[in-house]
Amino acid sequence: MMLMIPKGYEKATPGTSPDAAAVARMMKYNESLQKAGVLLALDGLHPPSMGARVSFPGGKPKVTDGPFTEAKEVLGGYWMIQVGSKEEAIQWASRVPASENEVIEVRQVQELSDFPPEVQKVAAGFPDMQRRGS
Amino acid sequence: MRVMVLVKADKKSEAGVLPDEKLLTEMGKFNEELVKAGIMLEGEGLHPSSKSARVRFSGDKRTVIDGPFAETKELVAGYWIWKVKSLQEAIDWAKRCPNPTGAEGEIEIRPIFEVGDLGEGFTPELKEQEQRLRAQIEAQRS
Numbered sequence: 092m093m094l095m096i097p098k099g100y101e102k103a104t105p106g107t108s109p110d111a112a113a114v115a116r117m118m119k120y121n122e123s124l125q126k127a128g129v130l131l132a133l134d135g136l137h138p139p140s141m142g143a144r145v146s147f148p149g150g151k152p153k154v155t156d157g158p159f160t161e162a163k164e165v166l167g168g169y170w171m172i173q174v175g176s177k178e179e180a181i182q183w184a185s186r187v188p189a190s191e192n193e194v195i196e197v198r199q200v201q202e203l204s205d206f207p208p209e210v211q212k213v214a215a216g217f218p219d220m221q222r223r224g225s
Numbered sequence: 226m227r228v229m230v231l232v233k234a235d236k237k238s239e240a241g242v243l244p245d246e247k248l249l250t251e252m253g254k255f256n257e258e259l260v261k262a263g264i265m266l267e268g269e270g271l272h273p274s275s276k277s278a279r280v281r282f283s284g285d286k287r288t289v290i291d292g293p294f295a296e297t298k299e300l301v302a303g304y305w306i307w308k309v310k311s312l313q314e315a316i317d318w319a320k321r322c323p324n325p326t327g328a329e330g331e332i333e334i335r336p337i338f339e340v341g342d343l344g345e346g347f348t349p350e351l352k353e354q355e356q357r358l359r360a361q362i363e364a365q366r367s
Contacts, residue, residue: 092271094301108338111346118354125358128365132267134306135338136229142335143312145319152320159333164299166231166335171269177278184280185287195280196294198301201270206243213249220260221268 092200093184097167098192102158103138116188124172124183135168167193171200227266228307228315231333234300235326239273239293244327251323263308264318270303298331312336 100107109117124130136142139157146153159165174180177197184195203211203218244252259265271277274292281288294300302325309315315334324330340352347355 092269108342108344108346111348111351114343114346114351118351118358121358122354125361130358130362131366132362134227134229136335137338137342139333139335141312142228142333143316143319144331144333145316145322146329146331147324148329150324154316154320162299164296166229166301168338169229177276181278181280181289184278185289187280187282189280189282191283193282196274197278197280198274199272199276201272201303205272209246210243210249213246213253216253217256217268220256220265 092198093170093172093180093187094196094198095167095169095187095189096164096194096196098164098194100167101139101162101165103140105138105141107138109135113188120186120188121170123186124170129172129174129183130170131173132171133169136166139165226309226311226339227337228309228312229335229337230305230307230315230319231301231335232303232325233331233333234274234297234302235328235330236297237326237328238302239275239297239300241273241275248323248325248327252325255322258321259305259307259318265305266308267306268304271301273302274300302326306337 121133139159139162142157144155144159172180172183180197184197187195189195203214256265256268274294277292279290281290307315312334319332319334322332325332340355
Protein backbone atom coordinates (compact mmCIF):
# COMPACT_ATOMS: atom_id res chain seq x y z
CA MET A 92 0.00 0.00 0.00
CA MET A 93 1.34 3.46 -0.90
CA LEU A 94 0.00 6.17 1.40
CA MET A 95 0.08 9.77 0.20
CA ILE A 96 0.86 12.17 3.07
CA PRO A 97 0.56 15.81 1.93
CA LYS A 98 1.93 18.32 4.45
CA GLY A 99 -0.58 21.10 5.12
CA TYR A 100 -3.61 18.96 4.23
CA GLU A 101 -4.36 18.70 7.97
CA LYS A 102 -5.46 22.37 7.76
CA ALA A 103 -7.33 22.23 4.42
CA THR A 104 -10.87 23.62 4.44
CA PRO A 105 -13.88 21.46 3.51
CA GLY A 106 -14.30 21.17 -0.26
CA THR A 107 -10.60 21.62 -1.04
CA SER A 108 -9.76 19.73 -4.22
CA PRO A 109 -6.58 19.32 -6.31
CA ASP A 110 -6.14 21.50 -9.42
CA ALA A 111 -6.65 20.16 -12.93
CA ALA A 112 -2.95 20.06 -13.87
CA ALA A 113 -2.08 18.02 -10.76
CA VAL A 114 -4.96 15.62 -11.41
CA ALA A 115 -3.89 15.21 -15.05
CA ARG A 116 -0.29 14.40 -14.00
CA MET A 117 -1.51 11.93 -11.41
CA MET A 118 -3.83 10.23 -13.88
CA LYS A 119 -0.87 9.68 -16.22
CA TYR A 120 1.02 8.03 -13.36
CA ASN A 121 -2.04 5.96 -12.42
CA GLU A 122 -2.25 4.83 -16.03
CA SER A 123 1.39 3.64 -15.88
CA LEU A 124 0.65 1.60 -12.72
CA GLN A 125 -2.37 0.16 -14.43
CA LYS A 126 -0.50 -0.70 -17.65
CA ALA A 127 2.17 -2.49 -15.62
CA GLY A 128 -0.63 -4.58 -14.08
CA VAL A 129 0.30 -3.68 -10.49
CA LEU A 130 -2.64 -1.46 -9.55
CA LEU A 131 -5.33 -3.05 -7.32
CA ALA A 132 -7.15 0.01 -5.96
CA LEU A 133 -6.76 3.76 -5.47
CA ASP A 134 -8.71 6.57 -3.88
CA GLY A 135 -8.33 10.19 -2.86
CA LEU A 136 -9.58 11.39 0.53
CA HIS A 137 -11.43 14.62 1.31
CA PRO A 138 -9.60 16.81 3.85
CA PRO A 139 -9.80 15.85 7.54
CA SER A 140 -12.06 18.89 8.10
CA MET A 141 -14.80 16.80 6.42
CA GLY A 142 -14.08 13.71 8.52
CA ALA A 143 -14.30 12.54 12.13
CA ARG A 144 -12.34 10.54 14.67
CA VAL A 145 -13.65 8.01 17.15
CA SER A 146 -11.35 7.40 20.09
CA PHE A 147 -11.89 5.00 22.99
CA PRO A 148 -10.88 6.65 26.29
CA GLY A 149 -11.58 4.15 29.06
CA GLY A 150 -13.15 1.83 26.48
CA LYS A 151 -16.00 4.24 25.62
CA PRO A 152 -16.31 5.71 22.10
CA LYS A 153 -15.80 9.49 21.89
CA VAL A 154 -16.40 11.38 18.63
CA THR A 155 -14.23 14.33 17.53
CA ASP A 156 -15.15 16.21 14.35
CA GLY A 157 -12.40 17.28 11.96
CA PRO A 158 -10.17 19.20 11.48
CA PHE A 159 -7.92 17.55 14.07
CA THR A 160 -5.86 20.37 15.54
CA GLU A 161 -3.09 18.18 16.96
CA ALA A 162 -2.52 16.26 13.69
CA LYS A 163 0.89 16.66 12.07
CA GLU A 164 0.46 14.04 9.37
CA VAL A 165 -2.77 13.11 7.62
CA LEU A 166 -3.62 10.94 4.65
CA GLY A 167 -4.53 12.46 1.29
CA GLY A 168 -5.06 9.21 -0.56
CA TYR A 169 -3.65 5.76 -1.28
CA TRP A 170 -2.78 3.22 -3.93
CA MET A 171 -2.95 -0.53 -3.34
CA ILE A 172 -0.39 -2.22 -5.54
CA GLN A 173 0.74 -5.81 -6.04
CA VAL A 174 4.53 -5.99 -6.31
CA GLY A 175 7.31 -8.52 -5.86
CA SER A 176 9.29 -6.67 -3.20
CA LYS A 177 9.55 -3.58 -1.02
CA GLU A 178 12.21 -2.27 -3.44
CA GLU A 179 9.80 -2.49 -6.33
CA ALA A 180 7.18 -0.60 -4.31
CA ILE A 181 9.76 2.09 -3.46
CA GLN A 182 10.59 2.43 -7.16
CA TRP A 183 6.92 3.01 -7.94
CA ALA A 184 6.63 5.48 -5.05
CA SER A 185 9.64 7.40 -6.41
CA ARG A 186 7.83 7.88 -9.72
CA VAL A 187 4.76 9.55 -8.20
CA PRO A 188 4.46 13.11 -9.59
CA ALA A 189 4.54 14.49 -6.06
CA SER A 190 5.47 17.97 -4.84
CA GLU A 191 7.87 19.04 -2.08
CA ASN A 192 5.22 18.97 0.63
CA GLU A 193 4.29 15.35 -0.05
CA VAL A 194 5.64 12.05 1.27
CA ILE A 195 4.71 8.57 0.08
CA GLU A 196 4.74 5.89 2.75
CA VAL A 197 5.12 2.30 1.55
CA ARG A 198 3.47 -0.25 3.85
CA GLN A 199 3.23 -4.02 3.47
CA VAL A 200 -0.26 -5.48 3.82
CA GLN A 201 -0.68 -8.31 6.31
CA GLU A 202 -1.55 -11.61 4.67
CA LEU A 203 -3.17 -14.42 6.64
CA SER A 204 -0.01 -16.49 6.10
CA ASP A 205 2.01 -13.84 8.04
CA PHE A 206 0.29 -14.91 11.27
CA PRO A 207 0.91 -17.90 13.55
CA PRO A 208 -1.44 -20.90 13.15
CA GLU A 209 -3.68 -20.04 16.16
CA VAL A 210 -4.30 -16.54 14.79
CA GLN A 211 -4.92 -17.88 11.28
CA LYS A 212 -7.58 -20.17 12.73
CA VAL A 213 -9.58 -17.35 14.34
CA ALA A 214 -9.17 -15.03 11.34
CA ALA A 215 -9.94 -17.72 8.73
CA GLY A 216 -13.13 -16.00 7.56
CA PHE A 217 -11.42 -12.68 6.92
CA PRO A 218 -10.31 -13.06 3.27
CA ASP A 219 -13.87 -14.02 2.43
CA MET A 220 -15.17 -10.74 3.91
CA GLN A 221 -12.79 -8.58 1.93
CA ARG A 222 -13.89 -7.00 -1.34
CA ARG A 223 -17.31 -8.54 -1.15
CA GLY A 224 -19.31 -5.45 -1.84
CA SER A 225 -17.07 -3.92 -4.51
CA MET B 226 -20.72 7.81 -0.20
CA ARG B 227 -17.59 5.79 0.49
CA VAL B 228 -15.36 6.44 3.49
CA MET B 229 -11.91 5.24 4.43
CA VAL B 230 -11.82 4.15 8.06
CA LEU B 231 -8.28 4.31 9.44
CA VAL B 232 -7.29 2.34 12.51
CA LYS B 233 -4.43 4.24 14.14
CA ALA B 234 -1.29 2.54 15.31
CA ASP B 235 -0.13 2.35 18.91
CA LYS B 236 3.01 1.13 20.68
CA LYS B 237 1.84 -2.48 20.56
CA SER B 238 0.92 -2.56 16.85
CA GLU B 239 4.17 -0.77 16.02
CA ALA B 240 6.10 -3.37 18.03
CA GLY B 241 4.52 -6.07 15.87
CA VAL B 242 2.43 -7.49 18.73
CA LEU B 243 -0.42 -9.43 17.15
CA PRO B 244 -3.99 -8.99 18.43
CA ASP B 245 -5.01 -11.76 20.85
CA GLU B 246 -7.69 -14.34 20.17
CA LYS B 247 -10.35 -12.39 22.10
CA LEU B 248 -9.88 -9.20 20.06
CA LEU B 249 -9.67 -11.18 16.80
CA THR B 250 -12.91 -12.96 17.65
CA GLU B 251 -14.66 -9.67 18.47
CA MET B 252 -13.29 -8.04 15.33
CA GLY B 253 -14.43 -11.04 13.27
CA LYS B 254 -17.94 -10.59 14.66
CA PHE B 255 -17.87 -6.87 13.88
CA ASN B 256 -16.64 -7.53 10.32
CA GLU B 257 -19.40 -10.09 9.91
CA GLU B 258 -21.98 -7.44 10.86
CA LEU B 259 -20.42 -4.92 8.46
CA VAL B 260 -20.55 -7.40 5.60
CA LYS B 261 -24.13 -8.46 6.40
CA ALA B 262 -25.22 -4.81 6.38
CA GLY B 263 -23.53 -4.29 3.02
CA ILE B 264 -21.19 -1.67 4.54
CA MET B 265 -17.77 -3.24 4.12
CA LEU B 266 -16.10 -3.02 0.72
CA GLU B 267 -12.52 -3.71 1.74
CA GLY B 268 -10.34 -4.14 4.78
CA GLU B 269 -6.67 -4.83 5.41
CA GLY B 270 -4.13 -4.76 8.21
CA LEU B 271 -0.69 -3.26 7.65
CA HIS B 272 2.65 -4.49 8.90
CA PRO B 273 4.35 -2.11 11.39
CA SER B 274 6.29 0.87 10.05
CA SER B 275 9.58 -0.89 10.92
CA LYS B 276 8.98 -2.98 7.77
CA SER B 277 8.09 0.09 5.74
CA ALA B 278 9.67 2.97 3.85
CA ARG B 279 8.93 6.56 2.94
CA VAL B 280 9.82 8.43 -0.22
CA ARG B 281 10.35 12.17 0.23
CA PHE B 282 10.24 14.59 -2.73
CA SER B 283 12.43 17.65 -3.21
CA GLY B 284 12.37 18.97 -6.77
CA ASP B 285 13.64 16.08 -8.90
CA LYS B 286 15.32 14.43 -5.93
CA ARG B 287 13.82 11.40 -4.19
CA THR B 288 14.99 10.40 -0.72
CA VAL B 289 14.11 7.00 0.69
CA ILE B 290 13.68 6.80 4.48
CA ASP B 291 13.42 3.38 6.06
CA GLY B 292 10.98 2.80 8.93
CA PRO B 293 10.20 2.79 11.80
CA PHE B 294 8.65 6.27 11.86
CA ALA B 295 8.42 8.33 15.03
CA GLU B 296 4.84 9.64 15.13
CA THR B 297 3.31 6.36 16.30
CA LYS B 298 -0.17 7.76 16.92
CA GLU B 299 -0.34 9.28 13.44
CA LEU B 300 0.52 6.02 11.69
CA VAL B 301 -2.05 3.71 10.17
CA ALA B 302 -2.25 0.12 11.44
CA GLY B 303 -5.14 -0.96 9.22
CA TYR B 304 -8.14 0.29 7.31
CA TRP B 305 -11.57 -0.43 5.90
CA ILE B 306 -13.44 1.05 2.95
CA TRP B 307 -17.13 1.38 3.88
CA LYS B 308 -20.15 2.29 1.81
CA VAL B 309 -22.47 4.46 3.93
CA LYS B 310 -25.22 7.04 3.48
CA SER B 311 -23.58 9.70 5.63
CA LEU B 312 -20.59 10.49 7.82
CA GLN B 313 -22.92 9.99 10.79
CA GLU B 314 -23.70 6.42 9.73
CA ALA B 315 -19.96 5.72 9.54
CA ILE B 316 -19.45 7.27 13.00
CA ASP B 317 -22.23 5.09 14.42
CA TRP B 318 -20.56 1.97 13.00
CA ALA B 319 -17.12 3.04 14.24
CA LYS B 320 -18.51 3.44 17.76
CA ARG B 321 -19.64 -0.18 17.69
CA CYS B 322 -16.18 -1.38 16.72
CA PRO B 323 -14.36 -3.32 19.43
CA ASN B 324 -11.62 -1.05 20.80
CA PRO B 325 -9.08 -1.79 18.07
CA THR B 326 -5.98 -1.74 20.26
CA GLY B 327 -7.55 -2.72 23.56
CA ALA B 328 -6.09 0.46 25.13
CA GLU B 329 -6.37 4.10 23.99
CA GLY B 330 -7.29 3.39 20.38
CA GLU B 331 -8.47 5.77 17.68
CA ILE B 332 -10.35 5.37 14.42
CA GLU B 333 -10.39 8.13 11.79
CA ILE B 334 -13.18 8.36 9.23
CA ARG B 335 -12.41 10.14 5.95
CA PRO B 336 -14.84 10.61 3.03
CA ILE B 337 -13.41 9.47 -0.33
CA PHE B 338 -13.33 11.76 -3.38
CA GLU B 339 -15.92 10.56 -5.86
CA VAL B 340 -15.67 11.65 -9.50
CA GLY B 341 -18.38 14.27 -8.98
CA ASP B 342 -16.42 15.90 -6.12
CA LEU B 343 -13.46 17.03 -8.20
CA GLY B 344 -15.04 20.06 -9.86
CA GLU B 345 -14.41 21.47 -13.35
CA GLY B 346 -10.71 20.62 -13.27
CA PHE B 347 -11.69 17.00 -13.69
CA THR B 348 -12.45 17.25 -17.40
CA PRO B 349 -14.67 14.78 -19.33
CA GLU B 350 -11.46 13.26 -20.79
CA LEU B 351 -10.01 12.69 -17.30
CA LYS B 352 -13.34 11.27 -16.13
CA GLU B 353 -13.36 8.87 -19.05
CA GLN B 354 -9.77 7.83 -18.24
CA GLU B 355 -10.70 7.30 -14.57
CA GLN B 356 -13.68 5.11 -15.45
CA ARG B 357 -11.55 3.08 -17.87
CA LEU B 358 -8.87 2.61 -15.19
CA ARG B 359 -11.39 1.39 -12.62
CA ALA B 360 -12.96 -1.04 -15.11
CA GLN B 361 -9.52 -2.44 -15.98
CA ILE B 362 -8.55 -2.79 -12.30
CA GLU B 363 -11.77 -4.68 -11.66
CA ALA B 364 -11.11 -6.98 -14.62
CA GLN B 365 -7.53 -7.67 -13.46
CA ARG B 366 -8.66 -8.54 -9.96
CA SER B 367 -11.08 -11.27 -10.91
